[in-house]
Amino acid sequence: MDNEVLQNIVQALDIIYNPSTTNEARIKAQEYCDSIKDHLSSPIYGRYLAHIENNQSTILRHFGLHLLENAVKFKWNDRIYNNEEKQQIRQIIIELVERGTLDILTEQSFIKEKVAKLFAEIAKKEWPSRWNDMDDLLQRLYNESPTRQEIVLYICRYLAEEIEIRDSLQCVFVSSNILRIQYPDGLKKESRREDSGNVIIMFGDNPNNEGWLIRWTRSLEQSVGEWQNQKQLLNPNPQIILIQEKLAISILNTLAATLDWILIKSIVESNIMFILCNCLLIDCHGIRMEAIECLAKIFSRNFQTVEDRAMIFEPLFEGVCMDILYNAYIKIQPVGKEVLLENDEYTYLKGFAETITALGVKHICHKNISVMPGQFPKYLELIYTVSKHPSNVITSISLEFWQAAMKNNFVSRIIKEQERLLIMLLELLAERLSILFRPSDPTETPSLFYMDLDFDSDNDCRIFGQSLRSTKIIEIIKSVSVLRPIEVFRWIVNRIQITFNVKPNTESFDVNGVVKPDSGFYIKFDAEMILMESIVIGLGKLIKNVDYNDINSENREQIVNGMNNLLQMLLEIKYEDVLMMHRYLTALEAFEDFLQTDSRLLFQMLQKIFTFVTFCPSGHNVSANPLLPFPIKRLRFGAVTTLIKFGVAMPDILMSIYSDISSYINGIIDKDKHLVTGKEKSCLLEFLLSIVYFANIPLDQKKPLFDSIVSPVINNLQNKATVKSIQEFLDNAGFNSLAKKVNETNQRDRANVYNLVFEEDRISKSNRTITWLLTTILSWLKRTTDYSSKEGSNTIVTEASKLWQQYIPSILTITLGLIRALHQIWNMETWRDFPVELHSVISLSNEDKAKIIGMPQKSTTIDSQHSFFGIIDLLRKWLSTTRIDCYYILGRLPLLGSNFYTALPNVNELLAQSLFENVEWINNIHWKYLLNILNFHYYH
Incomplete structure (x- = not known):
């Protein structure tokens, strides 16, 4: 090891992290540090810098670990190091784990994590084939001290996150006893690396190995127990409390990385479910948060057999764990007390709700359930209590269980037998409907408190509330009404009568004397109406069912009579307020299915x-x-x-x-x-x-009625919209008269031509008529063809499509004529004899530009529609609307069947000629809608 190189590394890192360093110096220093990574001795420098015995700064230690990481991750399999050198590097990393870090309370987390990742990276490459005593080493370190125990937990967590070695990990994480049961042949074969061949993974040298899962759960109980004991002392030791808390959280983190894939039998053997549930009662947010994450991993698992599910959930479904879960919820959110949770506690509660809901959705409402768990009533009590929480987000989470329960025949039948539960659920949902949105005159409530926590804006809150209402609450209400129809109907009738007697207060009206849609009164009124509508729709579908399997004739007749009485009461109600009228109208729509049964x-x-x-x-x-x-x-x-x-x-x-x-x-x-x-x-x-x-x-009875509706519109369209030339089209559209008006303006006033006033009605009256005729025909075609595509092979609709047969030639001829003329308008030669002031009519409007790129665009407002600018804008929009309507009419006609293709001689050639003869003038907006038509036909 070259001391000069070490000194240079220290200087380079000082330059990099010195805020007063110039960019040029920092770049050179970084280049030097990067060059060290390619040095063959980089692991040696890395060890020296990283090891605590050399008293280096945190920055230097982290860089040293980075050098080691670079060698292991990117050079290990490149034949840069021979086997002996690899063993030296491995020993360096083992040494760092054994004694290269500070104690558990002093060492920086990112240093500990880096050391653990290095160990795990080596293990991925060497274990078990070339490092068969790794597990013994980890066990020894785990029992050595809290500091080493924490590092080992980090290592195991990183290993557990590596999918490719999980089969190998089963053999050390799971006890030998479970392995013998799971693998009676006594071995597993593994070939996850090309260079490893078929590695036979045995149970380990110790046939009585208890496995890491049991080891962790025992340690977890010890750490949590010691933490609780210290908390109860008059003079607790804060260091012990902090150490045990850190260890407990690290154990739970490691378990969370393991519990979604480890053998089911090992989870049962470790009794981890009971231990995790008890952790939820601890007055430590970190422990509770990680414990609920572990439970979530178990609850999210899929099970191959009914026996596996029953075995793992026995502590919950038949033991005391469900009571513990209920107590854990009550501990943080006492029933009957207004305790508002913030930040960490609220985050934990959302995690708790998600976990409990997942348990019900996946493992109570599973499709093969045939025996209800003994603790199911306690689970219902818990999930109902969670559903009542003032937070709309938490309620939304828990409602997923009620949705799943209503769809499961076995579970819904059991719920139906629970005394008063369904009415309690309806009352809960009714209350929720009334607090989904923020009123304009709010008073501070728990629900508003949580809205402020959950949403950045009122719009986000509104969108969430609308989704929750439509996708969950309404669907659950409909399902509940079918389970106990008589009881539910009586309940809603009594409730809605009270609603209709409540009058708005003065604060509920706006300046025009109309009820405000965001007033507290209207929000509650709307909630009650949604409740009634959902029940009416649910019951309407029930009695409409011709099989009557879910209701006997006596109850059906009772509901029919009651629904008639309810509808009669509604029809006698009169509202003067236009908003209340509209809400009332929506309520009447709910009786659609019922009126098909009793009209x-x-x-x-x-x-x-x-x-x-x-x-x-x-x-x-x-x-x-x-x-x-x-x-x-x-x-x-x-x-x-x-x-x-x-x-x-x-x-x-x-x-x-x-x-x-x-x-x-x-x-x-x-x-x-x-x-x-x-x-x-x-x-x-x-x-x-x-x-x-x-x-x-019969069709012969339909035809005269159909013709009496359609024929006048088609005849009118023929008279107004049939064009034989571009000149005729321009004249009918008002361009010629507009050009004449501009030309008549004398030269002196030409500068003020844009402020001239024209008689817009004279120019656009014909255009408005054509627009009405085209949009009317298009809406009729949509109505008759959309129904056909949704219903599939519906003989009534197929037969009825023949009613259009005599009109297709006229519609097709007129539409293609308009399209030809519209395409020619974009030929500048067409405008040669028109004043230049009119040329702007063929420029794209803001609306057209927005449509091309798929962005919404509000229509621009012209100061005066009778000004020159106003008329040009109206004509531009009329051209755009007419073009789009013609394209979509053309797209709908083939959906009427083969009659379209025989409507005119050589229809294919006619289509190609009309659509593409002016192809050089077709711009993006034309192509967009033409391609949309092709896509529509392709997918329909």
Whole structure:
């Protein structure tokens, strides 16, 4: 070893870690240190720098260990060192483990971990074939002192994390007794390295080896016991407490790396389950945290046989461990007391909830369960108590068990037999629904306290709450309602009657006198409505089931009568507030399945919904001012979409009153009455179309009804949108009149041309009509083809697709004509005779640019839609909308079946010509939507 080299290393490291060093000097120093790694004697320098006997600084010691690591990890198999040199390096590392570090309370953790990793790295390469006494060495060191015990635990943990040597580790981690049972032949073969051949791994020299797992569990009991004894003394020794705490945590860390793969029988033999559960009662966060991690590793395991599962969980399912787990939870979160946990304690509680839930989901609700564990009632008590925690995150974790339990026939049947449990669970979920979101007028509550801990923003909290509600809470409520339908229905009726009698206070209204959606009143009202809807949907599906296997005829009739009474009560309720109306409308949708079973109140339901379709503020004329306030617009649109859902879900029932429905709709869409907007008219016609299209009646009865809806729209489209040339298209779209207006502007005013006022209605009236016709046809095609793709081979839908046959040629001809014209617009030659001011209409809008890159983009607002800029922007958007609608109409037509391909002669050539004859002018936005059409057909 060259002392000058050592001195240079010291100087180089001083330069690197000196904050006043220049970058150039630091780079040179780093280059020198890197060069030492390639020195053949680098392990010698590493040993000298790392060993505590040489009194080097922590930085130098760490660099010394780094030199050794480089030699072992990157040079070991490169024939740089011969066998003798390898043995010397191995001995250096053993020496560092034996006496090269400071004591357990003084040594830096990263030094201890580095030394342990070095030992483990050597073991991976040498053990067991070329280092058969390694286990004896580790046992000796383990019994030597707390300092060496901790290092050995680090080593074992790193070894346990190496998957490729786990078969070998079984032979020393597991007792000889278990190995004899597991491997009666007395050996295992292992060939994990090319240079090792077939290594026969025996049980070890000691046929009575107890194995490391038992050794660790015994040490864990001793360390925890000593820690507790010291804590109870009047004058405890703080050093002993700290040493035992460190050892206990290190043991648990090592166990956590082992318990998810070690032999099942060895876990049972070690009695580790009982010991880990007792660790949860210790008043030490570090010990509790690592203990719950160990339990999580066991609970997350999969078991090959029922016997293995029963054997490992016997202390939990039949012994006292479940009581210990319950006491561990109560210790940190006492029932009936408001104890708010922060930071470490809250983190531990989330880990506890995840572990307990995993136990239930994987090992109680497993598919082959046939005998319920003796301690199952205690587990239910524990998981129910955890589910009641004010933290939405902890509740979300625990609800995974209830979801799994409801889906498991055996477990759900056992839960059904538990007195009052299901109603208690519903009450728990009802309360949870009311505290998922932060109200605008909050008072400090435990749930809000945990929201602040869990979420960085109100938006994150809202997204989490919505997901928890839709994916877990609602689904569990539906499942519970099926298990005890009569009891659950009575419970919800009593509860909802109270809800409807509660009135909002003055703080719940905004400045316009409308209930605020984030007011405490509305959040609770919404929670109760969701509760009712979920139960109604669950019961609706139950009684809709034609087999009635889960309910007898007497109970079914009782529920049907009760549901009718509940619906009648709802229909008699009147709200003046538009937000409450919309929430009320959503509640009515929940009766969809029930009305398919008993339709006595269907007509009355439709009458109620139609009042929302035409709801309008006093004195508001829809035709003169179609821009309704958003809450009213949402209510009206919600009503028409509800009608469409009913049309698809129960067409046969609605067909019996179709003439009444049709007459009423034709009355309210009469343009002279000004009752609905164009979009609402389209949806109302879609409602009629859905009834006719999906009804189970002969095609010859469907056709006249279908034609009466579709034919006027197709005829109107032919009159308005059929174009034979680009000039005709531009003229119909208003470009020619706009160009004329610009050209008429005299030269003096040309500078102010952008501030001229035009009659926008005259230019865009025809365009709005075309847009309405195209979007209406597209929505109808989506409705009829989406249903077909979801239902698969549905004979009614397949037969009904023939209704489109006579219209496909017209739709195809018009669509292709529009696409040809739209593509030609991007040819600059088209604009040669137009004023330059109009050329900007073919530039991409912000919306188009956003669509190309897949980013959302809000529409820009023009100060005046009647200004020149406003009209150009409207025309640009109209071109974009028309192009997209045409592409997607074209994409939907083939889904109607073979009629599409015979609609026009040489349809394939016509398609290619129309889509690609102007290919040189097609830009990215065109290609994006054309490719989307191809992808849609490929996946459908």
